[in-house]
Amino acid sequence: MGTGEARADSLCAIDDRDREVCLDQPAERIAVLSPGATELTYAAGAGDKVVAVVAYSDYPPEAQEVQSVGSHTRMDLETLVSLRPDLVIGWMTGNPPEQLETLEALGMPVFYIEPRDFEGVSSTIERLALLADTRQEGDRVAAEFRNGMAALAERYYDAEPVTVFYQVWDEPLMTINDEHLIGKVLTLCGGVNVFGELSRLVPRIDDESVLAADPEAIIAGGMGEENRQWLTHWEQYPGLTAVAQDNLYFVPPSLIQRPTPRLLEGSRLFCEKLDRARDKR
Numbered sequence: 441m442g443t444g445e446a447r448a449d450s451l452c453a454i455d456d457r458d459r460e461v462c463l464d465q466p467a468e469r470i471a472v473l474s475p476g477a478t479e480l481t482y483a484a485g486a487g488d489k490v491v492a493v494v495a496y497s498d499y500p501p502e503a504q505e506v507q508s509v510g511s512h513t514r515m516d517l518e519t520l521v522s523l524r525p526d527l528v529i530g531w532m533t534g535n536p537p538e539q540l541e542t543l544e545a546l547g548m549p550v551f552y553i554e555p556r557d558f559e560g561v562s563s564t565i566e567r568l569a570l571l572a573d574t575r576q577e578g579d580r581v582a583a584e585f586r587n588g589m590a591a592l593a594e595r596y597y598d599a600e601p602v603t604v605f606y607q608v609w610d611e612p613l614m615t616i617n618d619e620h621l622i623g624k625v626l627t628l629c630g631g632v633n634v635f636g637e638l639s640r641l642v643p644r645i646d647d648e649s650v651l652a653a654d655p656e657a658i659i660a661g662g663m664g665e666e667n668r669q670w671l672t673h674w675e676q677y678p679g680l681t682a683v684a685q686d687n688l689y690f691v692p693p694s695l696i697q698r699p700t701p702r703l704l705e706g707s708r709l710f711c712e713k714l715d716r717a718r719d720k721r
Contacts, residue, residue, distance in 0.1 A: 453567040455552045466573030467527035474512045474531035479700040484568035485577025491523045555699035562586040588704040599630030605655040629711035657717045658682040661693035689713040
């Protein structure tokens with residue numbers, strides 16, 4: 441990662457908008473503007489430098505003790521500015537651009553992130569660790585995630601395919617396509633996403649299209665960590681292969697719906713569910 445025109449003593453990293461962000465000294469007061477950014481910053485070893493979070497920043501648990509500055513879509517800029525962050529971690533498509541532009545105009549460096557794939561998770565942790573000067577911890581966590589995902593990819597490289605419907609929401613009924621991070625987990629585990637070809641990342645569908653696709657397994661994310669009723673909904677269709685084979689599974693959304701190191705645990709769970717479906721053949 442070149443430092444461009446920056447002075448040799450500054451810390452520079454390229455963000456996900458391909459902008460070079462340079463600091464004169466390691467970040468000591470970090471504002472994180474999405475729950476995923478919170479988790480990634482703690483993973484990078486810089487949790488004790490976080491001075492501001494947004495709503496739903498619930499992991500790790502100690503993040504809940506940090507001052508909240510509103511939600512990711514509407515920050516309380518006055519409170520945020522009063523906390524004097526020397527680095528703001530923005531969410532590329534989740535935060536209002538005009539609010540982040542205001543922070544930049546006030547002289548706060550904004551580092552935009554949005555990991556879209558497995559490597560993006562590791563790379564984001566490494567870049568955050570660079571800016572916070574916590575590289576020993578950050579690089580270790582990033583390597584652990586990278587190696588864990590590579591091991592899964594190798595293990596399931598030639599697994600028997602299983603057709604899957606992943607339910608990301610119930611009303612309206614929503615799924616994900618192959619480009620979505622969860623879609624990439626599904627593929628990694630030897631799953632074939634029955635709605636993978638749809639153009640939207642998070643398409644809306646209906647019961648009829650699920651019945652027509654007739655997946656061998658249904659995996660639900662749900663709200664909170666346990667949400668059986670999303671799965672019992674499908675039991676009214678005994679003709680569905682997933683129902684007939686008893687392949688209705690739940691994976692806690694916190695492990696699969698954020699681009700953070702916990703995705704490794706979520707991916708292992710996902711792969712285990714598909715193994716169960718294979719074992720029933």
